[in-house]
Amino acid sequence: MALKKGVDVKPATGKLGILLPGMGAVATTFIAGVQAIRKGIGKPIGSLTQMGHIRLGKRTDNNSPAIKDYVSLAKLDDIVFGGWDIFPENAYEAAVKAGVLEKSLLEQLKPDLEAIKPMTAVFEQAFVKKLNGPNVKRGSSKMDLAEQLMEDIKRFKTTNGCDRLVAVWCGSTEVYRKPTDVHSSLAKFEAGLKGSSDEIAPSQIYAYACLKMGVPYCNGAPNLSIDTPALLELARQQKLPVTGKDFKTGQTLMKTILAPGFKARMLGLDGWYSTNILGNRDGEVLDDPESFKSKEVSKLGVIDNILQPHIYPDLYGNISHVVRINYYPPRGDAKEGWDNIDIVGWLGYPMQIKVNFLCRDSILAAPIVLDLALFIDFAQRAGMSGVQEWLSFYWKSPMTPSEDLYPEHDLFIQLMKLKNTLRYTKGDDLITHLGAEYYD
Numbered sequence: 001m002a003l004k005k006g007v008d009v010k011p012a013t014g015k016l017g018i019l020l021p022g023m024g025a026v027a028t029t030f031i032a033g034v035q036a037i038r039k040g041i042g043k044p045i046g047s048l049t050q051m052g053h054i055r056l057g058k059r060t061d062n063n064s065p066a067i068k069d070y071v072s073l074a075k076l077d078d079i080v081f082g083g084w085d086i087f088p089e090n091a092y093e094a095a096v097k098a099g100v101l102e103k104s105l106l107e108q109l110k111p112d113l114e115a116i117k118p119m120t121a122v123f124e125q126a127f128v129k130k131l132n133g134p135n136v137k138r139g140s141s142k143m144d145l146a147e148q149l150m151e152d153i154k155r156f157k158t159t160n161g162c163d164r165l166v167a168v169w170c171g172s173t174e175v176y177r178k179p180t181d182v183h184s185s186l187a188k189f190e191a192g193l194k195g196s197s198d199e200i201a202p203s204q205i206y207a208y209a210c211l212k213m214g215v216p217y218c219n220g221a222p223n224l225s226i227d228t229p230a231l232l233e234l235a236r237q238q239k240l241p242v243t244g245k246d247f248k249t250g251q252t253l254m255k256t257i258l259a260p261g262f263k264a265r266m267l268g269l270d271g272w273y274s275t276n277i278l279g280n281r282d283g284e285v286l287d288d289p290e291s292f293k294s295k296e297v298s299k300l301g302v303i304d305n306i307l308q309p310h311i312y313p314d315l316y317g318n319i320s321h322v323v324r325i326n327y328y329p330p331r332g333d334a335k336e337g338w339d340n341i342d343i344v345g346w347l348g349y350p351m352q353i354k355v356n357f358l359c360r361d362s363i364l365a366a367p368i369v370l371d372l373a374l375f376i377d378f379a380q381r382a383g384m385s386g387v388q389e390w391l392s393f394y395w396k397s398p399m400t401p402s403e404d405l406y407p408e409h410d411l412f413i414q415l416m417k418l419k420n421t422l423r424y425t426k427g428d429d430l431i432t433h434l435g436a437e438y439y440d
């Protein structure tokens with residue numbers, strides 16, 4: 001879809017159902033967090049939709065409304081949660097197991113969390129080697145499984161009286177795969193579902209079912225999912241917005257903050273070594289080399305795309321970029337990342353920067369899930385369909401509207417693009433920071 005200036009956005013009336021395939025650490029931290037915020041026992045820190053403001057007009061106008069007052073977004077009180085998992089534990093039990101939020105906080109939210117029980121999942125261990133769980137659908141073919149998911153979606157919508165639904169994949173990272181012939185068109189994909197093609201991953205079956213049911217889709221993991229010609233064709237056909245992939249949280253967030261700074265000052269880079277220790281289930285899944293490969297590809301693309309070595313060969317022509325994730329159970333969700341960055345200054349003199357980030361993965365990811373759900377719902381009501389590049393801000397591996405476009409990774413360009421998209425949809429002037437008006 002072409003962006004349209006000053007569009008009529010359908011109002012956010014009624015309930016918005018947020019469907020989460022995969023209800024582990026990120027999903028339960030998100031759900032419990034929204035419930036805590038609704039009860040006034042927590043603040044939505046890290047969420048642009050809840051805490052961000054947007055400047056309109058000149059700097060001298062002093063007009064910076066809250067984003068949630070500026071564009072029509074669903075209210076937190078109007079959200080209903082649902083999802084699927086291969087483990088049958090309810091959201092309270094899953095949150096306790098994930099160990100991200102304190103037990104004392106979860107106790108206060110217990111009845112609401114206990115009421116959220118995962119629907120039976122579509123799962124195939126060939127795609128997540130380290131996991132196996134009992135809460136799984138059986139079906140005569142992958143198309144049959146997709147149809148069962150569609151029934152789940154229909155039932156969820158009716159039972160909860162939802163006006164609209166959106167989906168955010170929060171399931172485990174599947175093994176690295178490249179698109180094959182079965183992904184090349186919708187017709188071939190549907191034939192592949194009927195024939196239970198080995199090339200079709202569970203995450204693609206969820207994406208297919210959601211799109212068929214008119215549900216906009218976001219992919220929080222790095223594996224191949226909606227970013228295939230077949231599913232993009234379906235999104236276009238259904239006039240639905242989609243976005244992905246791989247939430248940009250800890251170390252990669254830091255990279256997309258620091259690297260644009262080096263480039264802005266024309267400082268060179270010889271190497272960037274990143275290593276992590278992580279002890280949650282995500283860490284365990286990523287301990288499998290094939291799932292790690294999906295993550296590695298997603299993480300490695302960032303530096304090259306920001307630094308453009310083909311334009312700046314003297315500065316960035318020979319970078320050694322290494323990324324490691326080590327599964328270390330005692331650390332749980334509290335990931336620790338170390339970066340060693342070898343930068344180069346005037347006359348080639350070397351310098352080093354060390355970053356030691358003691359982060360909390362799901363605490364960083366939860367507000368992203370909220371923003372994506374609210375913005376993709378906004379996009380749908382604004383009549384925007386296909387790949388939503390203005391949501392690149394949230395992704396390690398942003399999808400682009402066409403294959404020949406390189407993704408924009410610079411966090412600050414991404415934020416400007418996001419805010420200008422909101423201004424554009426409202427019919428307001430874009431802010432380019434030229435400032436010509438102040439000279440008069």
Ligand SMILES: NC(=O)c1ccc[n+]([C@@H]2O[C@H](COP(=O)([O-])OP(=O)(O)OC[C@H]3O[C@@H](n4cnc5c(N)ncnc54)[C@H](O)[C@@H]3O)[C@@H](O)[C@H]2O)c1
Nearest residue numbers: 022024025026085121170171172173221247249281282361
């Ligand atoms: N936390 C972060 O900062 C971050 C950043 C980027 C991406 N991610 C990605 O987000 C996803 C979720 O992360 P997490 O920390 O919550 O992991 P997690 O292991 O705690 O949760 C994932 C859940 O998905 C379930 N699952 C796996 N396959 C499924 C299927 N086919 N259907 C339904 N459920 C399925 C698992 O049982 C598990 O409960 C992972 O893919 C992770 O790589 C997380």
